[in-house]
């Protein structure tokens with residue numbers, strides 16, 4: 001019997017090694033891994049460049065307290081600010097810590113300018129920002145908060161994509177609006193550029209900070225470094241994690257000068273956040289993702305994948321309701337519960353994972369090859385055929 005707490009519904013399989021887009025199971029089978037730790041291994045498994053970077057750093061220095069200057073983190077922060085809207089970066093270790101810290105930054109800003117009552121955070125009803133107490137109550141999801149009372153206050157909610165509902169939910173005490181630029185866990189739902197532009201306008205008019213959670217859709221997964229770039233807008237605060245570590249736990253909050261102004265010494269901290277070893281991995285991930293042509297390639301392969309999936313949907317319109325997503329954050333929405341379909345894909349050596357709304361999430365590494373996409377398409381088609389039969 002496993003001594004692990006049963007808070008996961010684990011599949012009965014384990015792996016002994018990985019290479020690029022593939023995982024090698026203990027049962028001897030080879031799987032095309034289009035889960036990649038749920039959008040974590042941006043450069044695939046056992047990426048040689050990352051192995052070299054982590055080994056080099058491991059021989060020099062693993063950990064130093066944030067009581068001292070950490071040059072590797074200074075460099076990563078500088079590169080992130082040079083590449084993005086941000087002026088400052090604060091490192092964490094995970095996505096939920098990053099979203100939690102993002103909320104602290106927003107509240108602290110209004111506190112620091114003498115408006116402590118402007119402290120409420122407006123989020124999408126049934127969204128996902130992680131599993132800390134604040135993050136689950138931010139989600140506005142009954143399922144995620146059940147049994148975890150008393151309720152953490154300070155959150156309001158609006159309906160996905162609904163500007164009227166959004167405007168109605170803003171009060172004079174709204175400090176920030178926090179949404180995922182593209183929703184992952186809750187069903188791969190992409191906002192229109194129009195919605196995001198309006199959102200920015202509303203935040204400007206009402207003097208509200210805009211937090212765009214790019215923990216899942218950021219760091220190249222959308223085909224741009226950040227998904228909000230498609231809408232040509234600039235947020236104030238952006239929590240990131242997953243892809244920036246390429247499999248090593250890193251979280252961070254990126255922010256502009258205004259948002260950062262409330263964060264003075266003592267307002268936030270993390271023992272492990274920003275340690276030399278994680279920072280060198282983050283720098284190595286950036287070396288690859290910022291290479292000329294890398295993101296263009298993500299866009300091209302994503303277009304190819306989406307069009308292949310749309311063809312399957314046309315062929316099997318009674319099974320696949322919708323092909324969703326942006327870049328390599330892809331969702332196949334079925335009419336019925338998707339678990340059986342996911343199991344059948346796995347029986348055919350393709351690993352995928354669920355999201356809400358009967359969606360199968362497909363998350364290849366950003367380095368995925370055309371022939372691997374072809375293989376996935378072939379397997380999905382085969383399963384559709386069997387599923388129909």
Ligand SMILES: Cc1ncc(COP(=O)(O)O)c(C=O)c1O
Nearest residue numbers: 094095096128129130184215216
């Ligand atoms: C959008 C978003 N925010 C926050 C989180 C929480 O990240 P973590 O699991 O690293 O705490 C996730 C994780 O899936 C996520 O998708």
